[in-house]
Every structure is written in C-alpha cells, then in structure tokens.
Amino acid sequence: MPTILTPPGIYQPRRPGRPGDLGEGDSGSGRRPPTDKRTGGNGDGDNWSDRPQGRRGPRERLSRARVGLFFALGGDLMFFIALVSVFFVAKTSSHFDAYSRLINDWLPTAIPSILWLNTAVLLVSSVCAEIARRSMFRETDLMDEWFGFGRPTSRRAAIWLSATLALGALFLAGQWVAWTQLAAQHVLFNSNASSHFFYLITVAHAAHLFLGIAALVTALTLLARSRQLATRQVAVDATVWYWHAMGLLWIFLFVLLEYGQ
Amino acid sequence: MPSTQAIPPALRFWHLPVDGSWHGHALDSHLLLNLWIALALFALSNLLLFVGVLSSRRAHRPIHKLTLEYLPLLAFAATFLLLGSRASSLWATQRYTGAAPDALQVEVTGLQFAWYFRYPGADATFGHTRNDLVSAAEGNPVGLDPADPHGADDIVRPQLVLPAGREVDLTLRAVDVIHGFAIPEMRLKQNAVPGQTQHIHFTPELPGDYAILCTQVCGLGHYRMQAVLRVLPAADFNKWLIEQERSKDAEALP
Amino acid sequence: MSAPSQRLRTSPARPHRIVRALTSTNHRNIGFGYLTISTIAVIFGTILSWLMRIHLSWPDWKLPLHGPILPEDYLALVTMHGTLMLFFVLTVAPQSGFGNLILPAQIGARRMAFPRLNALGMWTTAAGLIVLLCAFLVPGGSPIAGWTSYPPLSVTSLAGPGEGAGQDVWLTSIALFAIGGTISAVVMLTTIVKLRCAGMTWRRVPLTVWGWFTASLLVVPAFSVLLAAVLLLFCDRHLGSAFFIPHADVINSTLVSHHGTGSPLLWLHLFWFFGHPEVYIAILPGMGLTSMVIANFSRRRVFAYRLMIATTLAIGLLGLLVWGHHMFVAGLNPFAGTAFAAASLAIAVPATAKVLSWLATSWRARPWLSTPMLFALGFVSLFIAGGLSGIIVAQPILDEYLHNTFFIVGHFHLIMAMAGVFGLFCATYYWFPLLAHGRMLSERLGKWHFWLTLLFTYTTFLPMYFSGLGGEPRRYAQLTGLNAPAQALLAAHTVLQFHITGGAIALGLTQLLFLFNLVRSLRAPSIAPDNPWSATTMEWAPQGMLEPSPDLPSPAAYHRPCHYTDDGSSFTPQWESPQPSTVEQE
Ligand code: HEA
Numbered sequence A: 001m002p003t004i005l006t007p008p009g010i011y012q013p014r015r016p017g018r019p020g021d022l023g024e025g026d027s028g029s030g031r032r033p034p035t036d037k038r039t040g041g042n043g044d045g046d047n048w049s050d051r052p053q054g055r056r057g058p059r060e061r062l063s064r065a066r067v068g069l070f071f072a073l074g075g076d077l078m079f080f081i082a083l084v085s086v087f088f089v090a091k092t093s094s095h096f097d098a099y100s101r102l103i104n105d106w107l108p109t110a111i112p113s114i115l116w117l118n119t120a121v122l123l124v125s126s127v128c129a130e131i132a133r134r135s136m137f138r139e140t141d142l143m144d145e146w147f148g149f150g151r152p153t154s155r156r157a158a159i160w161l162s163a164t165l166a167l168g169a170l171f172l173a174g175q176w177v178a179w180t181q182l183a184a185q186h187v188l189f190n191s192n193a194s195s196h197f198f199y200l201i202t203v204a205h206a207a208h209l210f211l212g213i214a215a216l217v218t219a220l221t222l223l224a225r226s227r228q229l230a231t232r233q234v235a236v237d238a239t240v241w242y243w244h245a246m247g248l249l250w251i252f253l254f255v256l257l258e259y260g261q
Numbered sequence B: 001m002p003s004t005q006a007i008p009p010a011l012r013f014w015h016l017p018v019d020g021s022w023h024g025h026a027l028d029s030h031l032l033l034n035l036w037i038a039l040a041l042f043a044l045s046n047l048l049l050f051v052g053v054l055s056s057r058r059a060h061r062p063i064h065k066l067t068l069e070y071l072p073l074l075a076f077a078a079t080f081l082l083l084g085s086r087a088s089s090l091w092a093t094q095r096y097t098g099a100a101p102d103a104l105q106v107e108v109t110g111l112q113f114a115w116y117f118r119y120p121g122a123d124a125t126f127g128h129t130r131n132d133l134v135s136a137a138e139g140n141p142v143g144l145d146p147a148d149p150h151g152a153d154d155i156v157r158p159q160l161v162l163p164a165g166r167e168v169d170l171t172l173r174a175v176d177v178i179h180g181f182a183i184p185e186m187r188l189k190q191n192a193v194p195g196q197t198q199h200i201h202f203t204p205e206l207p208g209d210y211a212i213l214c215t216q217v218c219g220l221g222h223y224r225m226q227a228v229l230r231v232l233p234a235a236d237f238n239k240w241l242i243e244q245e246r247s248k249d250a251e252a253l254p
Numbered sequence C: 001m002s003a004p005s006q007r008l009r010t011s012p013a014r015p016h017r018i019v020r021a022l023t024s025t026n027h028r029n030i031g032f033g034y035l036t037i038s039t040i041a042v043i044f045g046t047i048l049s050w051l052m053r054i055h056l057s058w059p060d061w062k063l064p065l066h067g068p069i070l071p072e073d074y075l076a077l078v079t080m081h082g083t084l085m086l087f088f089v090l091t092v093a094p095q096s097g098f099g100n101l102i103l104p105a106q107i108g109a110r111r112m113a114f115p116r117l118n119a120l121g122m123w124t125t126a127a128g129l130i131v132l133l134c135a136f137l138v139p140g141g142s143p144i145a146g147w148t149s150y151p152p153l154s155v156t157s158l159a160g161p162g163e164g165a166g167q168d169v170w171l172t173s174i175a176l177f178a179i180g181g182t183i184s185a186v187v188m189l190t191t192i193v194k195l196r197c198a199g200m201t202w203r204r205v206p207l208t209v210w211g212w213f214t215a216s217l218l219v220v221p222a223f224s225v226l227l228a229a230v231l232l233l234f235c236d237r238h239l240g241s242a243f244f245i246p247h248a249d250v251i252n253s254t255l256v257s258h259h260g261t262g263s264p265l266l267w268l269h270l271f272w273f274f275g276h277p278e279v280y281i282a283i284l285p286g287m288g289l290t291s292m293v294i295a296n297f298s299r300r301r302v303f304a305y306r307l308m309i310a311t312t313l314a315i316g317l318l319g320l321l322v323w324g325h326h327m328f329v330a331g332l333n334p335f336a337g338t339a340f341a342a343a344s345l346a347i348a349v350p351a352t353a354k355v356l357s358w359l360a361t362s363w364r365a366r367p368w369l370s371t372p373m374l375f376a377l378g379f380v381s382l383f384i385a386g387g388l389s390g391i392i393v394a395q396p397i398l399d400e401y402l403h404n405t406f407f408i409v410g411h412f413h414l415i416m417a418m419a420g421v422f423g424l425f426c427a428t429y430y431w432f433p434l435l436a437h438g439r440m441l442s443e444r445l446g447k448w449h450f451w452l453t454l455l456f457t458y459t460t461f462l463p464m465y466f467s468g469l470g471g472e473p474r475r476y477a478q479l480t481g482l483n484a485p486a487q488a489l490l491a492a493h494t495v496l497q498f499h500i501t502g503g504a505i506a507l508g509l510t511q512l513l514f515l516f517n518l519v520r521s522l523r524a525p526s527i528a529p530d531n532p533w534s535a536t537t538m539e540w541a542p543q544g545m546l547e548p549s550p551d552l553p554s555p556a557a558y559h560r561p562c563h564y565t566d567d568g569s570s571f572t573p574q575w576e577s578p579q580p581s582t583v584e585q586e
C-alpha cells in the first residue's frame, strides 16, 4: 500500500501554506486532468505527494473508497459465512424419534427455476455495471471533459448504470416471483429446516441488493449533479465494485441452494 | 460435606473444598501447582515493577533484548507448555475414553429447576423417554415412555446415591434449557444440553453428602437448582438399591 | 491557532451549537459522542453492580421504589451490567471514543476517512444504548440470560421473565451495536491504511495505532458473525425456525414445536467466535497505550518495539482461534478441548512478551510518576493478576472445576474490566490537555484517585478468586436458601462476600474523586504547555493536531516514536524535522 509518497527519512522542504489557499493549482477537484497520474514532473511544482493529505488527486479518494469497501465487504463475507455454516450444521443434524430411530428431517426445498433466469439477469447487470465503471476512466473521454467538451464519461456511464439498475430491479422482482411461487406451494419460511435457509439467504441477499440499488440511485444522481469528476468516479467505482461483490456472492449462494441442499 | 475429614492445609489455604473423588487428587495437585506458580509470578512481577520504578538510579537503556525479553519468554513458553501438557494428559485420562463397561449407569436429567437421577433397575437397561411426557406432577419427571417395557423397572430419584470406590457413568440430558451439572467436591462439571446426551464418568471415594449445583444460568430458579449426592460405602449402597427396587415393585403392584 | 475558528463560532448565520454538535461529522465531536455513550453506560453499569453486590450480601434488602430484589431481578441486573459494561463501555470508549479523538492526530491525518459514515456509526451505537436501556421498562423486565444469552433460555418467553420483550430489546440493541461497531471499524481501518501523513510509514506508527488497527481488524469479522447469530436467534424467537432449538424441547411444560433439529451449541460457537475477539478488542487499545505511556514517562524507547507490533498482531490473529476455551465443559468434543487449550496457551506467549516489555521499559528508568504513568503501571499489575488466572482456566481439566465460578468473574474483572478501565483513566489523564483545550487534571487528586482505585480493585476482585476456588457459582441470585450440603459448601465464604461488597462500594465511590477532578479542571483556566508530557507522538505537535486548521501546513513524520537520548534528558518528537546532518538510520 504505497500511500506514503515521501521517502522516509528524507527531508523535504514544504511550501508554506497561505491562509485561505488550499494549495496551488490542483485541489483534486477535477480541475487537473484526472488521469491516473500520481505525480507531476520535476520542477513544475506539481508534485502531488507534497500536497496535503486528501488533496493529492482523484486517485487518492478512489483508493480510499476501495479500501473502505474492501473491509466492509470482508465483514459482509463473514456474515454470510456464518449463515452458511449454520446451513451445513442444520443440514446434517438429526435427532432420535419416539422409536429410537435416527431422523434427519431435512427436506430440500425445490428451488424455483426462475432463479436461473434471475442469476443470468444479475450476471448481465454486472457486465453493464462494469462497462459503466470502465467508461468513467476512459482517458480520451476524461480529456474531453477536461477540455470542456461536455461530459462524455458520465453520459455513457449513466446509460449503463441505468441498465444495471433496471436489471437489478428485475432480479429483485424475479426473487419476489420465486418467493410467491414457493408460497403458493405452501413452502414458507417456517415450513421446514431447509426453507428457513432458502428464505434467510435469499432475503439477506436481497436486502444487500436493495442497498446496492440505493447506491446506484445515488451514483446516478451524482452523475447528473456533481460537478467534480472525482466524486462521480468514486461513486460509480465503489457502487460497481459493491455490485460485483453481491453478484459473486449470489452465484456462490445460488450454487449452494441449488446443489448443496 | 464430611466434616470429620480434615482438609489438607494447602487446599484450605486456597479455600478449596474437600476432594471426594478418585480423579480429584491429580486434578488438585495440578491446580495447586498452577496456583502456586501464579502466586509466585504475581508477587515477583509486582515486586519487579515496584523495584524497577522506585529504584533511584537510572540504568542505561536495557539493551539486552536477549536476556530481558527472549530468554524469559522462552522460559515462560516452556512453563506454559509443561503445565498444558500435564493438564491435557489428565484431561485425556478423564475424557478421551468412556467409562469401563462395568461402571454403574445413572442417567441425570436437568429441567427448570431440578435434577432427577435414574437407575436402570434390574434389567440394566434404561427405558425410552420422551420429553413431551415429562411431568413432575404426574410422577413422571423424566418423561418415561410407558410403551417401553425397559422403563418399567427404572428407578427415578431426586437424589443421587452412589457407592464409594466404583466407577459411575453419568448420562446427562436436559429437557428444556442448558443446565450445568456440577459437583465441586467431586471436581466434576459438565453441561447438560437439551437435544443431546453427554457422558461423564468418575469414581467417588469418600462417603458423605455433597452438593450438586447447577452452574449454567437457566432461569430465575438457577440458584436453587440443587440436589444432593450421597456417597455410601459399597455394602450400604447395595442395600439401598435393593430397597429402592423393592419399593418400586410395591408401587407397581396395585 | 484558534483565532479563525473563534471567528466562525460567533458568526450568527450558523445553527445553534447543539444542533451543530448533533449533526457534526467532525471526528472530534464523534469521539466525544462515543465517550458520552460510554459514560452513560458506565454510570448505569456501576449502579447495577452495586445493587448486585448489596443483594448478594443482604438478600432481604429492599430496593426503594421497587421492593425486594427477586431472583429474576438479580439475573436481569447481571445481564444488563455485563452488556452495558462490556459492549457499551469497554468496546466503545477505548476503541471508538479515544480512537476518533486521538487516532487521526497520531497518524497526522486531519480527519477520519468517510466522516458521514463515521457519524452514522456513532449514532447507530447511541441508538443501541438507548434501546438497551429501554429493556428496564418493557413488560417482563430485562433479559435474564446473561450477556452470553444461551438458547434455549433465550429463545422463548416461556423460559422465564425477561425472555419476552426484554430479550427482543436486547437482541435489537446488540444488532445495532454490531452494525455501529463495524462501521466504526471500517472507517478506522481505512483511516489508518490510507490517511497517514507524509513520512508516517508503518514502522513509525505508534503502538496505540497498532492496537486500534488490530482491534478493528477483529471487529469486522467478529461483529459480523455476532450480527448473523443475533439474526438467527431472532428467527428462532419469532419466525418458527429452529436453528438453536433442539427437537422436542419442552420448556415450562410446553412443547416448543419449531421445524428442524437445531443445536444450542451452535449459538455457543457463533457467540464465542465473536465473544473472545470482543474481549481482546476491549483490551488491545489499552495495551498499546500502556506501552507508549510507560515509554514516554520512562524516557525510553518501548523495549523490543518491533516485537510489540508482532505480538499485537499475533494476539489478534490467535484471538480468532481460541473461542472454544469458553466451551470446555459445554459439550464440546474433548479433542477439540485440547486443541483450543493449546491455542489459548499459545496466546499467552505474546501476552507475556508484552508484560516483559512493560517491565523492562520501566525497569530502573527513574520514571516520572505522573498520574497517567501510574495508571499505566496499574494496568500492568492488573493485567498480570488477571492474565495468570487465564492460563489456569485455559487448561480444560482445571476449567472443569473453575468454569462458571467466581474464579472466572475474578479473572475477567481484573484483566478486562479493571485493566481496561485503568487504560481509560490513563488515556483521560494523559490526553486531557488535548481534549480540554489545554487544561490539566489535578495531579494531586489524580494520585489519590489512582491509589484508592488500585487498592479497592484488589479488595473487590482478588477475593473472587478464593470464593470461586471454594466453589461459588456465578449468576447465583442468592447464596441462602440452598440445600444443606450446598449451604455448607458456600457458607465458608460469607466473610469474603462482605469483603467484596465493601470493596465494590468503595471502588465506585472513589470514582467520584475522578468526576470531581474532571469538573474542577474543566472550569479551571488552561495552563498546560503545548506538550506537557514531553511526548514524542504526533498528537502533541504544535500544529494543534486535534483541531487542525487548513491554514497550517500539513504535518509530516520524520522519526519513529519514542526517540529519547540515553539519559532521557532530551527527546525528538516525530514531527520535528531533523537537521540534514542527523538523518536517522532506520
Ligand atoms: C480483556 C479481556 C480478556 C483478556 C485479555 C483475557 C485473557 C485471557 N483469557 Fe479470558 N475471559 C474474559 C476476558 C479476557 N480474558 C472474559 C470476559 C471471560 C468470561 C466470559 C464469560 O463467560 O462471561 C473470560 C473467560 C476465559 C476463559 C473461559 C473460562 C470459563 O468460562 O470457564 C478462558 C479459558 O481458557 C480464558 C482464558 C484466557 C487466557 C489464556 C488469556 C490470556 O490472553 C492471558 C494472557 C496473560 C498472561 C499470560 C499474563 C502474563 C504475565 C505473566 C506470565 C507474568 C510475568 C511474570 C514475571 C515477569 C515475573 N478466559
């Protein structure tokens, strides 16, 4: 994690800051070309590592958001690992009945086949999200915006993110259909041991996707509203990585429900 | 508690109660070893802290990392290892293998807030039980299933009576919530978990009356969930058992 | 440095001070928010512990406005005391409270990462506390299942009073707490990883930061698992599932007929997978602070500094692997017991390394015995007093005798409660000038406070070892009215009981001295010089790191912390740029 750009032990004279001035030139607000350039050339006073914390350009905010997301997803993963380990314990546990027979009353829940469709929808939505994310970092487009030729990055990203949003909503609707189908067969949360898990896992995942949808809406709003390119980039990037993580998690959970019962 | 039995001074110093079981001697000596070491280290370390802080001359930086940190650390690690392996060999003897086949079988049932003890009777087999039949009011506190003939001669008592010098195999179960089955004077403790049976075996040595406590919080009556363990000399125990079986038959007659 | 902010404060366009404090995303306000949460919790927790102690010594005593303390009331007191103290005091104050107040300054950051998220974390935690305190008011009263809430006791209101609404309130509170704690940890981790100032390399990060870092690393997995466990328990309670309920469980003559074959032990695994890291979360920041404070007042570098970083991380890692030592006699496979015992004894090794370092750092250093230093030394003493019994109970065969006796209560009050509280006191005395705009706490009162607290801590909690060895179980509502052999077994310790109760009351009252000191100092003028303890870490830099203004140049670190000359007479703070000739060799 090479965030520390000052070589240790080397004395670097610092420009005295002037009151009210947040640093010359670039404030990381998108007024500089927001490309993946960490530090300027020599002698042009553009050494970003010399700038105050948090003002070293868009990359810094981006990687901060990613690190935060990484840790948060680590926690989320543990949450699901806990649920899944309970799943396996419940699946294998048994008891003795009145005639001293060993009973394992685990009845696999028949997974509605619409879940296959939902999975495909979620996969496609992730692809859309990735296209949106990449388009936020296309250097030629970034330069266009820098030169004042509109906001091609955000326009394109907004389209793809909207597609993601629509597909995400479709996925949730599909899950809803799956729940109602099961309910129609009188398979409810408390029907049997495996149905607990089916609902628990799908609902917990759906709750996460709701958060993802909220993030998508926020990102879309920012795409439309925010003047700072870096803010838009961070919002889209973090949202999309979250979306991917939920997609990956879903595949894992789906495989578990489909084949692991 | 057998008051006639003089508690050894080392136990008395540490407020430990009398030890009435066979495995308790080794446990006690290991516990005492631990306690003395802990006391010595506690005293020594606080002394070092005091002396070090109050000494009036400032020593040069302690540069001997090896002698001040790594060697003592090694010594401590070795001590922990030693204590740990001694403890785990005791643990292994007690727990890794079950009771001997000829051990006395007793089943312990815990429920809010009482313990019941069941002896298998003449057929040496426990009858089947069902939790939904449990009802102390109807005289069936452990839920004996009337459909199972093995249960007919089972003896259920609110007191645990055991012979001295014979190994006992206790089968622990709980009807409602987790209870903790503990006999401090036998150095014995094991939770009774509903839905599972746990086994624990030991050999009582010293005749007398001992407290059986519940050591896992199980509701408002947790503190008063007690029973008595009565350890009898072997001959007396046999007499007692025959008596119980007889009274059981008498119950069954009308 | 305060001129511009002064100007802002008086400007009329801004909303009221209280509104601003409540909506603030400034890490300083958030830190004070966390400290407020834990102060409220500690007041409740202390009063509850008094009621417990008084009831144990005088079972017939009637609580005014309430009447006699019934057994279920006692268990409710125990549960609420444990929950308040462990969750809302010792997790919140050292980790999130002082973490927010001091951590950014120590790494030269102007703020925490994600300020709004950070504020959300604090308010979620506050909501958790408010919900928890509501448990006193709901019908049936507070839960009685202990802070560990073992099912099936905790799954149905059939099992006892307080297991209805009270337990639901508890679960809600813990869920909020877990979410808030995770948020705070994510913010803290990101801050430490990404926001260190120029030159603050990992090797220059002070040990306090390592403590916060490792504790946050533990929070993320541990609290997530706790949240999952709480969710599952909630399903068992209200949605008819049976994750933790065995087949055909009959509670209070009623068959609990939920679908499935659950296992109460599953909860124990999930809970302790959280619970053990939790107790290290409570102590790791205190360990780091103790190292730094002892070094500072001994005017020496922390002995074996790099080993201390390694042991901090090792304790964190091993802390995730020892949960089974709470379950030796709970129905765990005996082989697993041996494995968990080995892991628990292994974790004692890095802990011992820390003790050795503390002893060696202060050894014949002629330290400046200021109040923070005294509390740090007290921390060491208490940590040893509690840690040595940790080794004993980590041996399954001995735990068989000691499990759920007052020996355990003694163990964790010495090592966790009181060592942890000493860490908090140390932090308060040490950082007070930074927190209170240059005011100092009275050293004279502080020393009285220290010695009395130390004395009464040992008076209260050392005898618990003996009553535990004598067989006294924990969570017993009263020690009277038992059957004859039990009475005979426990009667031997009635004197100890009074001793403990007396100590507890005196210990609590001593804290009034601390309160008085706080109030008095807050009204006194600022007298502290910029760096009153001659400290070397960044939070004392003259830039005013706690309320950094954008006008000042951003700080940079040039040295490792704890840079002193051999005779201790002079020191080099981390922020002081070296003369070109004396570039430090790492
Ligand atoms: C901050 C909290 C904290 C800390 C740090 C510890 C530290 C340790 N704990 Fe503790 N523990 C708790 C909080 C804590 N514990 C709590 C709250 C419970 C009860 C939970 C409940 O049931 O409600 C508990 C319960 C508990 C149990 C379960 C007991 C039972 O329920 O039956 C066990 C068992 O192994 C255990 C072990 C240990 C060990 C091995 C350490 C080790 O890390 C200890 C390491 C320390 C040392 C090894 C001391 C080193 C010093 C020396 C060696 C002296 C040096 C001397 C000279 C230089 C002369 N603890």
Ligand code: HEA
Pocket: C035, C038, C039, C042, C045, C046, C049, C050, C052, C053, C078, C079, C081, C082, C083, C085, C086, C089, C090, C093, C145, C146, C147, C148, C409, C413, C416, C417, C418, C420, C421, C424, C425, C428, C460, C473, C474, C475, C476, C504, C507, C508, C511
């Ligand atoms: C942090 C943890 C903590 C703290 C501080 C305490 C403090 C005290 N505790 Fe307790 N206790 C627990 C954690 C704690 N406890 C836990 C987890 C349990 C187990 C619950 C269960 O079984 O479910 C327990 C159980 C417990 C029992 C066992 C009950 C039983 O099993 O029957 C008893 C009995 O005496 C007891 C007593 C006391 C007493 C007298 C104090 C006194 O020390 C109180 C005096 C208070 C202080 C000295 C604190 C003052 C601190 C400040 C003022 C700091 C403020 C500073 C800032 C916020 C910056 N506690």
Ligand code: CUA
Pocket: B110, B111, B112, B113, B178, B179, B180, B214, B215, B216, B217, B218, B219, B221, B222, B223, B225
């Ligand atoms: Cu049964 Cu406590």
Ligand SMILES: [Cu+2]
Pocket: C275, C276, C279, C322, C323, C325, C326
């Ligand atoms: Cu532990």
